[in-house]
Amino acid sequence: MRFRSVVSSPAQPLRVVVAGAGNMGRAWLAAVTAAPGVELTGVADLDLTAAKAAVAAVGRPGLAIGSDAVELAGQTDAQALINVTVPEAHHSVTTAALFAGLPVLGEKPVAESVSRALSLVAATEVTGELFMVSQSRRWNPQLSRLRAMTRQLGPIGTVTTDFFRAPHFGGFREQMAQPLLVDMAIHAFDSVRFLLDCEPVSAYCQSYNPQWSWYAGHASATAVFEMESGTRYVYNGSWCSPGAETSWNGSWRISGQNGTALWNGDDDPILHMEAAPTIADTSPYSGIEGALQMFVQALRTGQRPSGEVHENVMSLAMVEAAVQSARTGRPARLDDVLTRAYVQAIRTEDRPDVCRVLQNWPSVRAALATSSRHVKIR
Numbered sequence: 001m002r003f004r005s006v007v008s009s010p011a012q013p014l015r016v017v018v019a020g021a022g023n024m025g026r027a028w029l030a031a032v033t034a035a036p037g038v039e040l041t042g043v044a045d046l047d048l049t050a051a052k053a054a055v056a057a058v059g060r061p062g063l064a065i066g067s068d069a070v071e072l073a074g075q076t077d078a079q080a081l082i083n084v085t086v087p088e089a090h091h092s093v094t095t096a097a098l099f100a101g102l103p104v105l106g107e108k109p110v111a112e113s114v115s116r117a118l119s120l121v122a123a124t125e126v127t128g129e130l131f132m133v134s135q136s137r138r139w140n141p142q143l144s145r146l147r148a149m150t151r152q153l154g155p156i157g158t159v160t161t162d163f164f165r166a167p168h169f170g171g172f173r174e175q176m177a178q179p180l181l182v183d184m185a186i187h188a189f190d191s192v193r194f195l196l197d198c199e200p201v202s203a204y205c206q207s208y209n210p211q212w213s214w215y216a217g218h219a220s221a222t223a224v225f226e227m228e229s230g231t232r233y234v235y236n237g238s239w240c241s242p243g244a245e246t247s248w249n250g251s252w253r254i255s256g257q258n259g260t261a262l263w264n265g266d267d268d269p270i271l272h273m274e275a276a277p278t279i280a281d282t283s284p285y286s287g288i289e290g291a292l293q294m295f296v297q298a299l300r301t302g303q304r305p306s307g308e309v310h311e312n313v314m315s316l317a318m319v320e321a322a323v324q325s326a327r328t329g330r331p332a333r334l335d336d337v338l339t340r341a342y343v344q345a346i347r348t349e350d351r352p353d354v355c356r357v358l359q360n361w362p363s364v365r366a367a368l369a370t371s372s373r374h375v376k377i378r
């Protein structure tokens with residue numbers, strides 16, 4: 001899919017509004033105010049006190065604030081919107097922005113469900129605006145090196161991620177039914193798709209809550225995914241595992257025909273194979289700063305960025321498949337998850353134009369795959 005480009009330059013920066021002034025919103029505000037070629041025009045939050053405190057925290061106390069992000073974008077002549085609201089608000093805020101002619105850079109997850117995510121995919125096809133989802137790990141240079149190493153290993157048998165930490169967040173995460181799978185594991189699931197350049201076929205997952213857990217829902221999970229290539233991806237994690245904690249990125253092993261690549265999540269990955277080649281640096285960017293630079297660049301060039309919404313949806317589908325399998329005790333096929341979400345998306349769509357686009361898709365996989373492979377990272 002082609003999207004509308006927006007010309008900007010260091011002399012004529014891209015004017016953006018940030019929606020959501022919570023914890024992550026503040027991180028984005030710091031990134032936006034430090035970024036070359038980007039100008040912050042306003043901050044929106046339903047909680048105006050939070051918006052006011054956030055603009056003060058980045059040293060811009062006089063900056064425009066408001067409770068409706070798209071309205072604020074109109075008032076401040078913004079050209080794009082960064083959506084850092086809670087997941088339940090991603091669909092409404094992003095849809096409103098796209099139809100107001102604003103390209104969107106949004107925090108993960110793309111939406112609160114795959115069905116709402118499909119509605120957003122179709123909304124970009126109606127409007128021709130770019131919607132890029134920021135999965136911040138994709139912009140980790142170490143993960144990019146691990147990806148380059150993975151390409152040296154020949155056919156890949158197994159990929160594993162161990163994730164063991166013991167954070168006390170308080171708040172909504174400690175009340176969610178599946179805090180680890182829904183709020184955290186999506187980063188690893190998105191990363192494995194990026195590493196292998198390959199999509200998932202099925203998921204089998206058990207989730208559980210250790211008896212000492214301070215979470216109401218399941219803080220631990222083990223999931224096995226079969227990928228299209230036949231590779232098995234094993235995610236083994238817990239959010240109530242004190243002692244010897246892994247990196248927030250998890251600890252990774254890629255096992256292939258020619259050798260193994262290891263990444264502890266914090267340091268450079270290591271390639272274990274005979275006559276290991278030198279791996280060149282692969283990504284010039286990192287974290288949300290990287291996502292922001294890629295968004296600006298994509299709008300300038302019209303080149304599809306990594307994380308463009310069509311390409312991102314399967315990461316959320318992996319979460320839904322794992323949750324479904326954990327609930328039923330049976331493997332979940334990704335095609336079934338997508339089909340159910342598609343039917344739901346058509347049934348619940350409010351906009352006739354978006355509904356028509358959804359109905360005209362030959363299949364969900366085909367719609368999502370539209371040139372989704374081999375998206376350029378730089």
Ligand SMILES: NC(=O)c1ccc[n+]([C@@H]2O[C@H](COP(=O)([O-])OP(=O)(O)OC[C@H]3O[C@@H](n4cnc5c(N)ncnc54)[C@H](O)[C@@H]3O)[C@@H](O)[C@H]2O)c1
Nearest residue numbers: 020021022023024025045046084085086087089107108136
């Ligand atoms: N990439 C990462 O590592 C990472 C880390 C943390 C959070 N996140 C993501 O960032 C997003 C925000 O998380 P957070 O921790 O900042 O949450 P938060 O609850 O601290 O802040 C969210 C803010 O959004 C506001 N909001 C809700 N609906 C809104 C609407 N319609 N319009 C404007 N504002 C609205 C809320 O009032 C709140 O201030 C989530 O999608 C979360 O998953 C990503």
